[in-house]
Structures are given as structure tokens and as C-alpha cells.
Amino acid sequence: MSFHQATPRTGSLVVYKSRPARVLATADKIEIEIEGGQTKRVRPKDVLPLHPGPVTSLSNLRPSEVDPQEAWELLEGTESDLKELAELLYGEHTPGAAWGAWEWLSEGLWFEGTTAVLRPRAAEAIERDRAEREAKASAERAWAEMLERLREGRFADTDRESLQEVERLATAQGEHSRILKALGYEENPASAYRLLVAVGYWEPEHNPYPVRVGAPQEDSAVPVPSLAVAADAAPDVGRESDRLDLTYLPALAIDDEGNQDPDDAISVDGERVWVHVADVAHLVAADSELEQEARARGANLYLPERTIHMLPPAVTEQLGLGLQERSPALSFGITLDAEGAIADVLVQPSLVRVQRLSYAEADRRLEQPPLSELAAVAERYRARRLAQGATEIDLPEVSVRVQEGEVVIRPVERSGARALVTELMLMAGEAAARYCQARAIPIPYATQPAPERIEQPAGMAAMYAYRRLFKPSRSLVGEPSRHFGLGLDAYTRATSPLRRYSDLLVHQQLRAHLQGAEPLTAEQVSRRIGEAEQGAMTARRAERQSNLHWKLVHLGRNPRWSGEGVVVELQERKAVLMIPPLALETRIRAKPDMALDQRIPLALAEVDLAQGECQFRVRG
Template identity: 60%
Template sequence: MPTHQVTPPLDSLVLYKSRPARVAALGEKIEIELEGGQTKRVRPKDIELLHPGPLRRLSELVPLEGELNAAWELLEGGETTVRELAELAFDDYTPASAWAVWQQVAEGLAFVGTPESIQVRPRAVVEREQAERTAKEAAERDWRAFLERMAAARPAPEDAPRLSEVERLALGQSEHSRILEALGHPQTPESAHRALVQVGHWPERHNPHPRRCGAPIGDIELPVPDLDEETRLDLTHLPAYAIDDEGNQDPDDALSLDGDRLWVHVADVGALVRPDSELEREARARGSNLYLPEGVVNMLPWRVTEHLGLGLQEVSPALSFALRCDADGELRDIEVHRTWVRVTRLSYEAVEQRLSEEPFAALRAFTDRFRARRFAQGASRLALPEVSVRVEDGRVNIRPLPRLMSRELVTDAMLMAGEAAARFCLEREIPIPFAVQPPPESTDESTDLASMYARRRGFKPTRLVLEPDRHASLGLGHYTRATSPLRRYSDLLVHQQIRAWLDGAPPLDRAQVLERIGEAEQSSIAVRRGERLSNQHWKLVYLKENPGWKGQGVVVALEERRAVILVPDLALEARIRVRDAVTLNQPLRIAVNEVDLPDLSASFRALG
């Protein structure tokens, strides 16, 4: 715009907001005619003279054939006006030729400026910008075509790199996707997940939850040192039994009886994984094994398990806890030794059939006394449904876990070792992570499903701290986790501290232990969440692939117009709308309605 305004003549061609207009009347304000026949009153400074006219109607501005390119070549690098350029290109200066020139100026490629001062751009600049514009137009065409393919759920193979942007949002690695925004989808991981499945980039079964939670998804590739020569107590004469689920791949504990003394043998992971070694730092960063229905991601390299898993070699090195249990269930005469053990591996189901035989009957007597003390001290009697979820040969298998006495026997033996380790370290002032849990608000110990469901919701999470305190749900005054060092970092840390004391070396101080606890627990939180959401995902995959599924749910809580149900066969919690009044613990025959995998939800209906 010029710095001063000159009133344009009547019937002149002017520019108004970059579009042509005709001066229709003059006055305090100027009346102009716009395209389409509308009129408008404007100030002189709102318009710019392009041609003095006369212009009777805007329809006279017809397209013209001229020599604008030749004019540009002639004037390249100089300066001109609308009038001069029109006369060069069209051999005449008319409203139509002025408008044709201005359209070229407005395009901003070969010419830029104002009607009275048009810069004619050099060839190099024009060619560079033309190339950029061509590339941009091609990119825009490609983008529109891509969005059309996405909307039609028919992406091309070459679209895969572009979809990585949506994957990052689906995996919680970014908060925005230009693609989802263009398609009008919400900017959420669930929406991104749904979009990737809809276009076939992810299979419907794809499990994004471990990566979304930040859990590790690949095994470790680190060298594993050989076992050092150490003095060990030879216990190979004692039968030792590693009792676990069928198919378990990381046996890290076993049991032996030696007269009235119980030995709990634990894989001596601290013998290979030393504090501040590369292996230890990696285990700390991971926190624990990641157990998924589709497989296990190990905290440590598999070669560590091959060396140290109890029963995987003819003779195994162990850190063994010896103890006696008196008639009141109290632990006595606690000892810890580096040992050699010869271990036989058995499944829970196999031992269940042999509980009346020795040594299992005597082992059960040991753990029964201990369990009685725990329950007398307020241990929780939760027995909510549990299932094993596995993806095997492409098939989702869900198997309810029966309440086996053999499983309870092993659980209590591991808790005995945990209490023994806690007391051993406490008496020697060895800093370790103690596992503590405050009591729930409710003291109701009813064993119906609804009561146990409510009680579990009232439990506060277990914390790892330096000061020993009560673990309410276990009914123990002092407790630490010490029997799973192959798969849980806090157990490995306890082993390292005990081994340092056994070696006469200084253990880590309290600040070092606290720092390691904090780092590992952050990783463990991601692992536990990844496991929980993955189990939910595969349960829902099972339901989606079995749309005719019917089963039983049990009402465990009541909400407005809805009931919270537990499905024992799936260990699945869901909400269901009910027409008639229902009561807690009432069984309902149900069928699956709809499954939404990205939202991790399923709806059910009551039958009958």
C-alpha cells in the first residue's frame, strides 16, 4: 500500500483485499463493486489503484494471452510498474491486461511488489522457488492421497515409514500425530492403536502395552563371567526339590529337610552378578523379569540362568538359608551358607499327589506351623480367582490355577526364607530393602468373593524401605524378598549384601542401597503394569476370537444401575448393566457382547 492515498477515478480498477473491484461512486467513502455484483463502501486507504479505467463491469477482466515470460526475461533483475509490464506483455495497458499482470505479481514467483514498484526476480531465484513449489505441490498431493488411503483403510507398502508417527503415539512415545489430527481422530494412544489396526499396519492381536508402559522388550546381550572358586558347604547328600509350575524356565529356589532343620536353597546369582558390574547395572535398570503371555523378557542374560538355575545342572551353586521352626511357628537357629546342592525339579501337580509321602509330609508340617502363626498375626486369607494366560502356537490358552496345597507349601517356605533373611541382616546391621505394607482399613476376613474383592481394593502397595516394619497381608513383623534373584532385582541386592558379609567385605551403605532400590522400583512399576495390561489384552483377544463365549460371573460390587462382576474362569473384572436387583456374591450367567482391544474393555450381558 502507498504511504498516502490518492482518490481513484470513477470506473477505475482497484485492488481490495487482493481481489479486483470497480469504483462505482465517489464521496466521503468510496463505493466499490465486488465480484458477484455486491457493493461496499470503503476508505481510500483500503484500496489500491491498478488502472484508471474506464471499467464498466468486472466481467470485462477476461483472461488474456500475452508474452509475460518474454517480458520477465527482458526485465530480469530490474524494476517495473503494472503499466510498463502490461504494455510489454500485452502491447496494451487496459484494465484486463493490468489485472492479468497483477495476477502474476500476486503469484509471487517471477514478479513481486506493488503496482507502482514491481521487482523482476532473477532467474536463479525463480528457478529455485519454482522447484520448491513443485516439490511442495507434489508433497501435498502425496499427503492427500495418503490420507485418502488411510480413510479407506487401504495403505500402500510405502506408507509404513509414515505410519511410524502414529506408532509413536500408540506406544506413548509422543503426544501428537499430524495424521490422526488430519483424519479427525483423538490424540490418544488408544485412538492411534485403533487406527493402526484398522488400516492393517498392526495385526488385531498386537500387544503394545509393554512398550507403552516403558518396560524392556528385548533380552540382554552381555558377557557372563565364569563362576569364581569359592569355599562352599557341600549339601549334595540332601535331596533337594525345586517345585514350580510345569514348564518353568528359571528355577531359582529349592527345599531340603535335614532332620528338624529346613533348608531353602536359592540360586546364587550374586556369585556371578557383582555390585556395579555391567550385568548388575542392567538388572537394576530393568528391575525384574517381564512375564508376558507371549513369552518372558529376562532381567539377566539367559546364560546366567543356565549356570545358576537350580536343577539345570547336575550340581548347582546356591545361597542356602537354614532354619528351624518351633511349635509356635517361630523361626530359630537361622544360618546362611554358600552351598553346593543337587536338585530334582518337580511340578506343583506332581507334589500335590505326594503330600502324604516323605519328605513332603514333613515339609508341610514345617510350613503349616509357620502359616498358623502368620494367620494368628493377621495375614490375609485372600483367595481370588487366578489364571495362567499363555499364547502358544498362535493360540490363547487360559487355564484357571487350582488352589493346591503344594503351592501353599512352597509359598510359605519362601516366606520363611524371606523372614529369615530379614532377621539375619537386621541382627548384623546389614542394610537391605525390607518389604513393608500397612494394614488395610477393613478388618473383615470373610472369605466370600465380594468381601475378598473389597479387601484387596483396600490394600496399600508393598514398599521397599531401609527401616524394617510389619508386612500386614503376610502377617510378618520383618520380611524381605530373597528367593527370586534370577528374576527380581531387590532379591539380588539382598543376596549381594549377605554375600559381602559372608566374605568379610564391606556391604553397600544405606545411601547406596536406597539409591538402588529407587532406581529398580521405577523400572519394576513399568514391568508390573506392562504384565497386568498384557494379561488383560490377551484375555480380551481370547473373548474376541470366541464371540460365542458364555460363562458365569459373580457380583462383587454394586454401582448405580450396574454391577461389578468377577469372571472366575478368566480372572476378569467387568461391569454389567442389570435390569433387576442383584445381590453381592450372586452368580450370573453371562455372555460376551463386544470387545474393544484398543480400549482394553469388554461388555457382557446377563442371560436369563
């Protein structure tokens, strides 16, 4: 018979919390000894009797290893109890054998039931559970081995799938990571970044920000029709014979060196200035697959390491100005009055022959026609804008590029050629806005309200403070509204349809008007601009954070960096400094003798790529 007494007696073997215990005394409560010699007082219902004993020590309970197969076969089809199972397994019913039988029963693979009534499990259930347990054990071994590799600063190819959970956290696509938790890391993007770099899953200078903000990772793969096909679809302004031939005018596309998407060029014909813009709407029709893709992206994504295009590169290859011998364009012909105001605007599909120049090359030719003539017109237009309240804020700006692994940071110089191009592009934007306003063509106008106070700041600190008063510009469909910063009462962005969706939409509206078709309604334009702005904001965020990342990489590669910072703001305990060669803001402890616009000698103290931060100290 099995041992099933209501209250175990002194010296008997019981189970307490799945572990063996020896009964020392019985009363209202039972005093037991557990492994390690510790004693406890427990209720009778808290223990399960296994053997009447006597048990003199818990240290020698372990029975010899046995194979339960034979006992399982002998009991197949019957019911038994713990005593018989112990005898079948070990040939005896000692406390050790009873404990061994209990372990086989509680393990639940071969037998099931209670100490009083147990039975062998079905063979198929045993095989199923055994396979599941072996798989679980194998997974646990693999998990432990992976964690050990990661602790050692390495990973295996078999770990890649598991490390994707860490990557999701590092790119803000997830919130938790079992791996980070197991290794004792905090569960946040910076910790995930550190681990992925430490084990070599990511390169030491990996840029996580485009993925982190949700920006596109590749160029669009939407098929692009050829110009000939597009001309057949829109014969009124598609064929070369239907375009105004301006190839006799020298047209110059001036841009940064290395630019790969030239979408504007300039020329002059007597009193008329021409701003030629790539005729992107010729290939990208409203509601086409190309247009929908551009709308979702909103703008080109310019990263220091590469450019991800709003439109497939094949569009630029066919329409980029100066990339072919003759380029189709939408040309804005503009004349100014004596005060520099726009007097007349022509909008014409055209053919142009474009020469590409860098800003440096254009600066060397500023005294020569046609650039000398264009510069005079641009200066007249600029003077009018300034008279109307335009604000010019000259804060440091740099170009950050990664070229063959090298981080190249160059200041953006306010050269004559750059100023010339800026003014003529603004002029084209105003001309397009006034043309559409006069003809009630719905387009997105760019507007900006005036700040709370109006100044003409001088000095870097004053310009820094004044810029912070500015409200962001926004798009408004309907009647144009003033753009304070530009000093213009009507303005739209129309000169970069290869790079910005809003410019493309203006071109599509102009094309519909020129063809005699019905343009989109104001409601349709507003909805499309709203959709595109989400993608454009994502692109700007990715660009801003990526530029900072690569600046930090540059500093990390140059730990002995030193230079100067200009005090642009004094707070209660901190001073905000602008480092002009890097166009980088930093904060240091303020001192009583610090003054705005004071130059402070700085040295690099620390760079933390994972956090996206760096610290400087005052030299000397």
C-alpha cells in the same frame, strides 16, 4: 503511464483482498463488485487500483497462459511498472492483461516490488525459490495421496515414517498428530490405535501397553562373564571346592509348566529344611554393568506373549537351578521349633543337584518323601503365621499366555504343591530377614501396615471388600517392621534374584558379609531400592494392562461367550461383578433384588480393544 489514481473511478479494476473487483460507485466509501456478483462498501485504502477500465464483467478477466521468461529477460537490470509488464507479457494493457501481470507480480517468483515500481528477481533467487516451491508442491501431493490411502484403509511403505507420529500418540509418547486431525479423528491414544489397525500398520490385536508405559522392549545385552571368571574374581565363595556340597540331597525346583527361569529349589535333611536360591550375586556384583542394568529394570517383565528379562538370559543359562547337572546356589538352612517359629538359620554358598517339577507333577507326589516331609513343615509354619494374624484372601486368579497365536487362560489353582512352595519361600524370606537383622546387615525389609479394621472374611464379596482396605506393601531399610498380610514381624524378598532386583540386592549384601567384605550402607541400599522400584512399578503396570488386553482379545475371538459373574460390590446404580474364569471385573446396572455373592448369568455384549474395555449383559 500506469494507472495510479488516489480514488479509483467507476468501472475501474481494483484488487480487494488479493482478488479482482470492479468499482461500481465512489464517495466517502467505494462500492465494489467482487467475483460471484456480491457487492461491498469499502474504504479507499482497502483496494489497490490496477486498470482504469472500463470493466464490464469480472468473469472474462483471465488472460491466456504465457511464459514470463521473455518478459523477465527484457526487464533484467531495469525497473518498470505494472502497465509495461502487462504489455511485455500479453502485448496489450487491457483489464485482463493488468490482472494477469498482477498475478505474476504477487506470485513473487519472477518479479518483485509494487505496481508502480517493480523489477525482475535475480536468476539464482528464482532457481532457489522454484526448487523450494516444487519440493513443497511435491510434499503436498504426497501428503494428499497418503491421506487418501489411509481413508481407503491401506498404507504404503513410503507412509511408514509419517505414521510414526500416529504410533507415538498410540503409545502415549506424543500428544498430537497432524494425520489424525486431517482425517477427522480425535487426537488420543484410542483413536490412534484404531487408525493404525484399520490401515494394517499394526496387527488387529497389537498390544500397545509395554511401550505405552515405558517398559523395556528387549532383553538386556550386557555381556555376562562365565562362572569360571567370576570364581577367579571372588575365590572365597566362587569355586566349587569352597561351596557346601549338598548334591546328596534330593532338591526340587517346582514351578509353573513352561517356566524358563528356575531360581529356587527345596530339600530337607532331617529337621532342617533347605531353600536353595540361584547364586546370582556370584555373577552380578554390586555396581557392575549387569547390576546397574538390573537396577534400572527392577524386575522381569512377564507379558502373555513373551518375557523380557531383568538380567541377560545368559545369567539364567548358567545359574538357573536344574539347568545344569550341578548348580551353584545360596542355600538357607532353616529349623523350626515345635510352634513353627524359626529356631536356627544357616546361610551357605552351596552346590546342589536339582530336579525340576511342575506343580501338577509335584501334586501327584505330595504323599511321597521328600515332599511329604516338606509339606508337614510348611503346614506347621503356615499355622504359626495364621495364629499371628496372617490373612488369606482367595480371589480368582488366572494365568494368561499367548501360545502359537492362541490366547490360553488357565485358573491358578490353590493346589497343595503351590501352597507348600509358597510357605517355604516365605520361610526363607523370614530367615534371611532375621539373619541380616541379627548381624546388622542393611537390607530392604518388606512391610505392610494393618488395615483400618481386621477381619477374617468369608465369601468372594467380603474378600473383595477386605482387600481394598489393605495398604500396599513397601520396602523399609533399617529395622524390620511387621508385614500384616503375611503375619510376619520380619520379612524380606530373597528367593527370586533372577527375577527381582530387591532379591538380588539382599543376596549381594549376604555375599559381602560371607566374604568378610563391607556391605553397602543403609543409605546406599535405600537409594538403590528407590531407583529399582520405578522400573518394577513400570513392569507391573505393563503386565496388568497386557493381561487385560489379551483377555479382551480372547473375548473378541469368542463373541458368543457366556458365563457367570459373582456380585462383589453393590453401588448406587452399578453392581461390580467378578467373572472367575477370567479373573475379570465388570460393571452392570444394579437391580433391587441383587445380593452380594449372587451369581449372575452373563453374555458378552461388546469388546473395544482400542479403549481397553468390554461390556457384558445379563442373559435372560
